[in-house]
Amino acid sequence: SLRNTAATTATQSxxxxxxxxxxxxxxxxxxxxxxxxxxxFRKQQLQKLQRAIRQYEQELFDAxxxxxxxxxxxxxxSEVGFVELELKLTLKDLEKWAKPQRVKEALLNFPSRSYxxxxxxxxxxxxxxxxxxxxxxxxxxxxxxxxGNCIILKPSELAANTSAVISKLIQETFEExxxxxxxxxxxxxxxxxxxxxxxxxxxxxxxxxxxxMKAAAEHLTPVTLELGGKSPVIVAEDADLELAAxxxxxxxxxxxxxxxxxxxYLLVHEQVKEELVQLISxxxxxxxxxxxxxSPDFARIVNDRHFExxxxxxxxxxxxxxxxxxxLQRYIAxxxxxxxxxxxxxxxxxxxxxxxxxxxxxxLKEAIEVVSRHKNPLALYFFSSNKEKQQAVLxxxxxxxxxxxxxxxxxxxxxxxxxxxxxxxxxxxxxxSSFSVFSHQKSVLHxxxxxxxxxxxxxxxxxxxxx
Ligand code: NAD
Numbered sequence: 051s052l053r054n055t056a057a058t059t060a061t062q063s064x065x066x067x068x069x070x071x072x073x074x075x076x077x078x079x080x081x082x083x084x085x086x087x088x089x090x091f092r093k094q095q096l097q098k099l100q101r102a103i104r105q106y107e108q109e110l111f112d113a114x115x116x117x118x119x120x121x122x123x124x125x126x127x128s129e130v131g132f133v134e135l136e137l138k139l140t141l142k143d144l145e146k147w148a149k150p151q152r153v154k155e156a157l158l159n160f161p162s163r164s165y166x167x168x169x170x171x172x173x174x175x176x177x178x179x180x181x182x183x184x185x186x187x188x189x190x191x192x193x194x195x196x197x198g199n200c201i202i203l204k205p206s207e208l209a210a211n212t213s214a215v216i217s218k219l220i221q222e223t224f225e226e227x228x229x230x231x232x233x234x235x236x237x238x239x240x241x242x243x244x245x246x247x248x249x250x251x252x253x254x255x256x257x258x259x260x261x262x263m264k265a266a267a268e269h270l271t272p273v274t275l276e277l278g279g280k281s282p283v284i285v286a287e288d289a290d291l292e293l294a295a296x297x298x299x300x301x302x303x304x305x306x307x308x309x310x311x312x313x314x315y316l317l318v319h320e321q322v323k324e325e326l327v328q329l330i331s332x333x334x335x336x337x338x339x340x341x342x343x344x345s346p347d348f349a350r351i352v353n354d355r356h357f358e359x360x361x362x363x364x365x366x367x368x369x370x371x372x373x374x375x376x377x378l379q380r381y382i383a384x385x386x387x388x389x390x391x392x393x394x395x396x397x398x399x400x401x402x403x404x405x406x407x408x409x410x411x412x413x414l415k416e417a418i419e420v421v422s423r424h425k426n427p428l429a430l431y432f433f434s435s436n437k438e439k440q441q442a443v444l445x446x447x448x449x450x451x452x453x454x455x456x457x458x459x460x461x462x463x464x465x466x467x468x469x470x471x472x473x474x475x476x477x478x479x480x481x482x483s484s485f486s487v488f489s490h491q492k493s494v495l496h497x498x499x500x501x502x503x504x505x506x507x508x509x510x511x512x513x514x515x516x517x
Pocket of ligand 1: 253259275277
């Protein structure tokens with residue numbers, strides 16, 4: 051019977067593989083009709099998406115609550131509301147973005163006109179993570195549709211309830227030869243990756259990012275990778291500490307720390323370390339009460355594996371706030387760890403949970419060196435009231451994006467391209483950048499026909515001597 055099960059699984063896998071292959075082919079046929087090139091078609095479809103999201107709003111909130119007790123307010127601000135703003139902006143500006151852009155001529159080409167045409171890549175695969183399961187799949191979808199593509203979405207299987215609602219929403223709103231959602235785990239993703247796509251947009255871990263890039267290399271498919279990393283928050287001795295404490299506490303414990311741009315660790319000047327630790331502890335109580343497990347505003351860890359991984363960091367650690375866990379609920383209290391060295395397991399990987407290790411420094415130069423030694427983070431936050439220090443940090447550190455005197459909020463501005471650098475990602479999106487990241491910049495010269503100087507044509511004789 052074991053062999054039978056294996057055989058059934060193999061057959062199932064072949065069926066999945068074939069149906070995915072057929073789906074990609076259907077999208078290729080539809081793309082070839084040229085319908086998606088029409089900007090008014092794109093706008094109509096984006097409006098359909100807008101209506102569907104409104105209709106499904108409550109179902110989405112409920113699904114995210116079921117997945118990891120995400121508070122409805124956070125589901126609104128960071129998921130559905132965020133996506134609605136992106137849709138509004140895209141519908142307003144799409145015609146402007148899609149217009150061919152005329153550029154200056156090269157004199158040698160006289161007479162001519164040169165244009166950059168933003169042309170859709172074709173068939174796109176968008177793979178999402180579980181931590182902002184709606185936003186991180188649908189925001190890229192908006193850019194891909196705006197740019198005139200066909201799209202296959204792969205929601206994360208770890209946020210299973212949200213994945214099911216997204217899949218239903220997509221199925222009811224679009225023909226599958228235009229936009230389709232394929233649910234499933236690693237196997238399904240591998241079947242998808244075996245196909246030839248024209249562009250892959252992936253959000254997730256650096257480890258899986260490497261798998262995606264290797265698979266894409268097989269077909270020379272361009273990739274956009276939105277990955278993670280250990281994002282530092284640095285606090286100088288001259289910072290407004292009360293404000294820093296509030297903004298760090300909010301950015302760190304939002305979504306129970308399961309945010310790609312959450313401050314991963316705190317680097318604080320030794321003179322103000324004690325005061326800041328006290329202030330952050332106080333903020334935790336102010337935000338989530340003395341018993342955060344009872345707070346409706348604090349999410350849970352997504353699954354047992356991540357719960358175990360995070361709980362391990364608390365063993366033999368110097369806990370300054372929080373530290374309580376409850377395996378049954380997958381609850382980990384908002385936690386501050388002190389006296390943490392780089393050899394501690396919590397400093398060896400992206401934490402991705404509600405644990406904030408506190409490290410200190412004595413000179414800003416030292417803080418910059420520490421940050422530079424540890425790859426290129428997705429985000430960096432610096433709290434200081436001194437403009438020169440701010441400039442020094444910006445100049446000397448490499449990171450995807452970030453804030454001075456705040457955390458996380460840079461991604462709210464659609465005019466700021468959002469993405470990583472090096473290990474934290476390739477390419478960026480949001481607002482117009484989302485349109486651009488899903489477009490190929492096709493450069494075309496329109497040459498005049500009324501003049502044709504023969505200088506470039508052979509035989510050249512001694513024409514060089516005349517120049
Ligand atoms: P993940 O890399 O484990 O999974 C992401 C996606 O990849 C899922 O859809 C999953 O099904 C698929 N996947 C997993 N293993 C695979 C494999 N072996 N082969 C093919 N596909 C596979 O990431 P996650 O746990 O969902 O999300 C957390 C990570 O994502 C963190 O590192 C975080 O920093 C990062 N992240 C980055 C951003 C960003 O915008 N840069 C946003 C959110 C999360």
